[in-house]
Amino acid sequence: MSNPASPALVIAQLSDPHIFSAGQLMEGRVDTAEHLRQAFREVDRMQPAVNCVLLTGDLVNNGTPQEYANLSAVMGSNINRVVVVAGNHDDRSELRSTFPQLQGIGSAYEPLHYAVDLPSIGDDVDRSIVVLDTTVPGLHGGELDEGDLRWLYDALDLRRDRQVLIAQHHPPYLSGIDFMDDYCLKGASAEAEVLQLFTNIVGVVCGHLHRPSIAAFGGTIAVTAPSTAAQVSPDLNGGVTAYTNEPGMFAVHRWDAGSFVTHFRTIEPLDAWSPSWALAK
Ligand SMILES: [Fe+2]
Numbered sequence: 676m677s678n679p680a681s682p683a684l685v686i687a688q689l690s691d692p693h694i695f696s697a698g699q700l701m702e703g704r705v706d707t708a709e710h711l712r713q714a715f716r717e718v719d720r721m722q723p724a725v726n727c728v729l730l731t732g733d734l735v736n737n738g739t740p741q742e743y744a745n746l747s748a749v750m751g752s753n754i755n756r757v758v759v760v761a762g763n764h765d766d767r768s769e770l771r772s773t774f775p776q777l778q779g780i781g782s783a784y785e786p787l788h789y790a791v792d793l794p795s796i797g798d799d800v801d802r803s804i805v806v807l808d809t810t811v812p813g814l815h816g817g818e819l820d821e822g823d824l825r826w827l828y829d830a831l832d833l834r835r836d837r838q839v840l841i842a843q844h845h846p847p848y849l850s851g852i853d854f855m856d857d858y859c860l861k862g863a864s865a866e867a868e869v870l871q872l873f874t875n876i877v878g879v880v881c882g883h884l885h886r887p888s889i890a891a892f893g894g895t896i897a898v899t900a901p902s903t904a905a906q907v908s909p910d911l912n913g914g915v916t917a918y919t920n921e922p923g924m925f926a927v928h929r930w931d932a933g934s935f936v937t938h939f940r941t942i943e944p945l946d947a948w949s950p951s952w953a954l955a956k
């Protein structure tokens with residue numbers, strides 16, 4: 676079946692890069708800075724061109740000024756083009772200092788809740804990303820309190836005339852990977868109740884889990900993007916925190932007037948090959 680695709684907005688979601696100070700590797704073995712550089716090189720190679728790059732938290736590992744300085748050096752001019760979500764390894768004040776687009780959104784340590792209105796691509800559909808800060812300073816688990824949920828309701832209520840994507844760090848569902856679910860999101864069921872009041876939410880995109888996963892949530896779909904740095908083991912028996920030898924990865928969302936589709940790909944260029952039957956056509 677061949678069906679020409681309609682024009683669409685393409686969002687690259689890079690998550691959990693966990694940048695360290697210059698020259699330092701994650702656990703002495705993963706060059707997270709090089710992984711993030713590689714992810715941006717891959718994003719820049721994509722066709723059609725990516726319209727928006729979303730960074731869904733844990734941009735650095737320990738929240739220090741030295742790590743944010745290294746993040747700035749690694750990202751270069753990409754610093755100015757990204758939509759940033761706070762993660763539990765981040766520091767809100769350092770995020771505001773590092774990303775010019777975040778200055779003016781609340782004071783230094785307030786939650787980084789905000790919305791970005793996106794350009795319409797080839798159709799008349801207006802779209803927004805609503806960024807929700809699920810972090811609690813000093814904790815690895817997330818929480819949405821009454822104030823956060825009121826902000827979310829108001830942000831969605833203002834945007835009933837458009838399609839909305841919600842971006843947040845902590846996924847609002849349990850993954851079944853016990854050592855990650857220990858740091859889950861409190862207030863997720865209350866968030867679902869808010870989302871169920873709206874019919875224009877195309878999805879909730881998250882990070883934190885360090886691997887791709889999908890769940891029904893609040894009348895829409897929630898997904899986690901894998902990490903550009905390292906993926907956690909998908910072992911549903913839980914146990915000790917463990918990573919795998921999978922490559923760094925990121926998510927690509929294709930959003931047109933009628934659909935929102937998520938793909939996952941590696942940060943490394945892929946060698947594509949065609950089967951003989953396709954070449955013979
Ligand atoms: Fe992370």
Ligand SMILES: [Fe+2]
Nearest residue numbers: 733762763883
């Ligand atoms: Fe996290």
